[in-house]
Amino acid sequence: MIICGVLGASVEDTTYIVSMSLLVSGAATVIQIKKIGPVGSGLLSIQGTSFAFIGVLIAAGKDHIAAGNAVASALALLFGLCFV
Secondary structure (H helix, E strand, O other), X not given: OHHXXXXXXXXXXXXXXXXXXXXXHXXXXXXXXXXXXXXXXXXXXXXXXXXXXXXXXXXXXXXXXXXXXXXXXXXHHHHHHHHO
């Protein structure tokens, strides 16, 4: 919500992003608990988002938008950065 607010994303995009982050956090928690193959700890390890990277993502998003790109393109860039 913070990143979308600063970058000027629409309410629909912000709602979608929050919903997807909760869904992915839940799926990651299940994978950690169930221990699927070599992945997971087999312990109750709740996965979630972190505030540690917000400053860097906001800076990258603002630079991308300042270069003349759309907000949706900036959000796609940020998701790619997080994935890597």
